[in-house]
Amino acid sequence: MVAIAYSVAFEGVEARLVEVQCSVTAGLPGFAVVGLPDKAVSEARERVKAAFGALSIAMPSKRLTVNLSPADMPKEGSHFDLPIALAILAAIEIVPAEELARCVCLGELALDGRLVPVAGALPAAVTAAEDDRALICPRPCGAEAAWVEAVPVLAPATLRDAVDHLTDRRPLARATPGMAGDPPVTGCLSEVKGQERAKRALEIAAAGRHHLLMASPPGAGKSMLAARLPGLMPPLTPAEALETSMIHSLAGMLKDGGISRLAPFREPHHTASMPAIVGGGRGAKPGEISLAHNGVLFMDEFPEFSRQVLETLRQPIETGEVTIARANAHIRYPCRFLLIAAANPCRCGHMVDAGRACSRAPVCGAEYMGRISGPLMDRFDLRLDLPAVGFHELELPGSGESSAIIAARIAAARAIQARRFRDHPRLRVNADASGTILDEIAGPDGEGRDLIVKASERLGLTARGYHRILRTARTIADLDGSENVRKPHLAEAISYRLPFVAGG
Known part of the structure; x- marks a missing residue:
């Protein structure tokens, strides 16, 4: 089965939509990430494995292949952790693939399953709105992304929260925009x-x-x-x-x-x-x-x-x-x-x-x-x-x-x-x-x-x-x-x- 999640790659101030495809096939157990990933994206394999362990989810004893499409565009950053993890969960039928395909995801995974804030949530929200999808991002990024009112922004604190929302066990409320701080005091x-x-x-x-x-x-x-x-x-x-x-x-x-x-x-x-x-x-x-x-x-x-x-x-x-x-x-x-x-x-x-x-x-x-x-x-x-x-x-x-x-x-x-x-x-x-x-x-x-x-x-x-x-x-x-x-x-x-x- 091939499951698809969506994320973004940044080119200047623009966020380009990236399709995160996950295939689970028979063969020797392995986990490969392809599609011009940089070092941070390649290391997502170890973070995803540890996060799955924290959630008591066993990695399938099959061949896992994750492709970041378009494959000729460089992918940089740790924000691909969350879409890769959710694509795998959809491929092994823990998360409904239809619900996941309606979202753009970004976020770094900690080894205990927490979602760590990443840069670029606001441009990602703009791209999600243009593509008529919701945005799933770490909780600290939710207030920033919520300024784009045209997109529903969901800000789970952990990978488990994201799974519970997608499986409709515990739906998340939409994030609200954060308020800017008071202006700095300058001299007259x-x-x-x-x-x-x-x-x-x-x-x-x-x-x-x-x-x-x-x-x-x-x-x-x-x-x-x-x-x-x-x-x-x-x-x-x-x-x-x-x-x-x-x-x-x-x-x-x-x-x-x-x-x-x-x-x-x-x-x-x-x-x-x-x-x-x-x-x-x-x-x-x-x-x-x-x-x-x-x-x-x-x-x-x-x-x-x-x-x-x-x-x-x-x-x-x-x-x-x-x-x-x-x-x-x-x-x-x-x-x-x-x-x-x-x-x-x-x-x-x-x-x-x-x-x-x-x-x-x-x-x-x-x-x-x-x-x-x-x-x-x-x-x-x-x-x-x-x-x-x-x-x-x-x-x-x-x-x-x-x-x-x-x-x-x-x-x-x-x-x-x-x-x-x-x-x-x-x-x-x-x-x-x-x-x-x-x-x-x-x-x-x-x-x-x-x-x-x-x-x-x-x-x-x-x-x-x-x-x-x-x-x-x-x-x-x-x-x-x-x-x-x-x-x-x-x-x-x-x-x-x-x-x-x-x-x-």
Whole structure:
């Protein structure tokens, strides 16, 4: 007899349906798993045998063959344990094959028969819903998968619970969605002393998803400013929250099954490798740029990242997705993120202070910032050269607008953009606009065109730089509540693309 269960194999954020076929035939006792399994899938044989022993179920003294179809697609992960076990139980007529065929199963088996949580329950639930099947997953994964309301999610704690449900001895209740935790407490922007221009740049960056590079001497407040950005970001739309949560589910990052509408904030260390930032490694897992999808990627000490990592960012910044090429597969992850980069003007950080600068100034500053290539630098819409904060400013009480007031302005600007791009599903914010759409929404008037022509001649703007100025000006106009892009909006946008003076 051949029994069939269903599971999934992950390709990026997509979960592809896998047919788990089990055949019990006469012959010498044996247990083989075929269909391009990796080491974790092959080891399922021993876990299944031990789990059967814990349930007092004897393995049949016949030839067991489990095939994972399609057989030419690599299968990775321990989540195939549960479907393999249930397919065997259906083949020996302990579990009704008809009931099992209506479900998608995933879960790792412990040796005592418990079901251990696995990554990817949310994408698996989406695939189960598309194929009109129920989902059986470990109990800790049920709250996460239950966010897909179109699919019945059953979350047994043990293999015995799953068998009892399928045999109708003790049916399981549907799992309920988990609740996201409280948002993290972040400081208020009004606590930052000085740096009013940087606060304005953060507002523009958050409103239109414009990439920002800040350079300043150490202690000027770059990290402090970036740490307050989550308090300015508008909440994710339901579609954005689902997109982001599916990536986090694959990375095993959803805690207690809660899906949050808070924009993610990722801050990798500058020693991180290229697979850690871009994605890859074993199983081609998503990297930091994908984990920051629809949120913020803060890269402190930007020039200290390896040259290979920095140059790999160039294409994802433009396209909003990254493709991880492997010999047997090409995995694609979305990565529309807001990049906030911070850098010192040179290695010692005091190039502009003649009394503290090293003997190689200003050559050391040119070499240090030269680690950021011209094409990558050109992709930053906003470039700020921040001064050091004086002691007289530190003694002043906190001043300026609070994060709540600025966040309300940002939310209003995002609402304008949502209405503007409602007929263009691929566009969400001004930073996404290009071509004729950009000309329509951000075309300058006569005075503005004269200004940008002069700026192009003096600054040597590239075509990319010209378009990024238009996008930034459009966001500034949205924050100002203006329907048209006027000369003051363009002037402010141009001011953020002036060459660095290395913190002076």
